[in-house]
Amino acid sequence: MNAPRKVEVSGEAGYSIEIGPGLLADGARLARALRGRHALVVSDGNVAPLYLDGALAALAEAKPGLSVATFTIPPGEHEKTLERFTECLHALSELGATRDATVLALGGGVVGDLAGFAAACWMRGIDCVQLPTTLLAMVDSSVGGKTAVDLPSGKNLVGAFHPPRAVIADTSTLRTLPDRELRAGLAEVVKYGAIFDAGFLDWLESHADALLARDDAALAEAIARSCAFKADVVARDPYERGDRAMLNFGHTFGHAIETEQGYAGTTGDGLNHGEAVAVGMVLAARLSAALGRAGAADAERLQRLLERLGLPVRIPAGLDPQALLARMRLDKKADASGLRFVLWDRAGAARIVSGVADEQVLAVLRE
Ligand code: ADP
Ligand code: ZN
Incomplete structure (x- = not known):
């Protein structure tokens, strides 16, 4: 061993x-x-x-x-x-x-x-x-x-x-672990690459099949690297007063989807948390591109990686963009000047951005 x-x-x-x-x-x-x-x-x-x-x-x-x-x-x-x-x-x-x-x-x-x-x-x-x-x-x-x-x-x-x-x-x-739960966990693994390390995204692309096949070495590597990213942020900001909020990449959109579906993920007729975060990360990447902060090609690449890992990348049919926006406004991540998101500077580097206008968010939700 x-x-x-x-x-x-x-x-x-x-x-x-x-x-x-x-x-x-x-x-x-x-x-x-x-x-x-x-x-x-x-x-x-x-x-x-x-x-x-x-x-x-x-x-x-x-x-x-x-x-x-x-x-x-x-x-x-x-x-x-x-x-x-x-x-x-x-x-x-x-x-x-x-x-x-x-x-x-x-x-x-x-x-x-x-x-x-x-x-x-x-x-x-x-x-x-x-x-x-x-x-x-x-x-x-x-x-x-x-x-x-x-x-x-x-x-x-x-x-x-x-x-x-x-x-x-x-x-x-x-x-x-059921396949669906494994994939949900992989969404959070991808999140670390998206926020902190483009090199880790490359690694995930080349090890996607090994991870899905539950190769021990690939899983241990993915877990250890993910934990190292999380350990680092948590040590710097244990009470989420600053940087730790970066871990919410994809989560503002994701939570809106989960809430709008009434957290139906566990009963099978909605997205579970990891799946909602997968969709949310694609939306966050697209919003970053729409705001001129990152390239559209990077957003597409993230989408392809998530798809390869068997994760959803589109808003489930029947969810109304206006309703999702309303959920995000109720979220604690909104303030008077607009919505707050974790957005990309580029793949592998993110920052917290306040004051994102409703129209810009709606445009991405409607794409
Ligand atoms: P999460 O860890 O995704 O927050 P849960 O604690 O609800 O979610 O676990 C997801 C599901 O997987 C639950 O039904 C749980 O009982 C089941 N589960 C957890 N670990 C294992 C495992 N190692 N093997 C099989 N089923 C598991
Ligand atoms: Zn999460």
């Missing part, structure tokens, strides 16, 4: 991200991330049957005195609720968790956000170790300390910044 890759997130509450195959079976590695005598493993109904027993067995062997409980939620974004959060706190209470307890989040972004938020709140904050099992969680949500649950009135409305104690990404778990 190759040695796992390691990416460090520096800063006051720094931590390391370890990436490699078979890490969930490595009890000593899991145990090193735990401080106290109590651990609660949070997972969901798809992931738990596949990976929970293995991880528990590895932990029990490496740390015999550990008192472990599990809390499993049904799968799906609709479970990221205050009700599940409360149940999670009750599970910690029943476990007798003290301040040195650890919450382990074994699953995708939903589990990671919920478990992270419970860890942020239990006794004003205990350790959370992220064990991401989706590509999206490995490259994005498990890193950076954003935790939250949804309210009926909106996504991620209740949450906290609470950096994990460690992130351990076992790439072997990606073998069972």
Whole structure:
């Protein structure tokens, strides 16, 4: 087995991200991330049957005195609720968790956000170790300390910044990930290239087939490079007061599409987050070109890469440009002078641009 890759997130509450195959079976590695005598493993109904027993067995062997409980939620974004959060706190209470307890989040972004938020709140904050099992969680949500649950009135409305104690990404778990979820994660991988590094976009073009075939080495490379980009931004701007907002490339458009579709991605009749971001990135690239900030050829190249990765690149039929615009105006990214977007200077270099006029946005939405 190759040695796992390691990416460090520096800063006051720094931590390391370890990436490699078979890490969930490595009890000593899991145990090193735990401080106290109590651990609660949070997972969901798809992931738990596949990976929970293995991880528990590895932990029990490496740390015999550990008192472990599990809390499993049904799968799906609709479970990221205050009700599940409360149940999670009750599970910690029943476990007798003290301040040195650890919450382990074994699953995708939903589990990671919920478990992270419970860890942020239990006794004003205990350790959370992220064990991401989706590509999206490995490259994005498990890193950076954003935790939250949804309210009926909106996504991620209740949450906290609470950096994990460690992130351990076992790439072997990606073998069972549904194709559509894998591709959604690849959209966020492409995002890093689009914002930070044209060379990474070249690399993705030449490794698209390997990534889709789930080649271990290609996936590990893509994850490690993505995590390094994210770690760098998060270390510079942990609370998203500035630069970190660059990670929203494609997200202003993407969120508008997701909201307009009523977040139907998980039920299959709408775009999921990564898919909406794929469409959003193409729109952001086109808007950049329309504003004379970047070349149209770069936007086309991005579109082709996303298409090759099996991602949508067009606004779903039936969505009204005016309605999408209205959603973006309601978004916190708008101010009196106009809309705020992350736009390209060129492929691989982005910046936050305020005051984009409605007409310019509408023109791109109508193309
Ligand atoms: P995301 O990570 O994209 O935010 P979720 O946490 O909702 O999203 O995970 C997406 C779906 O994939 C869920 O149904 C989840 O149960 C399932 N899932 C997560 N990891 C795996 C895996 N390694 N193998 C199979 N299914 C998985
Ligand atoms: Zn995203």
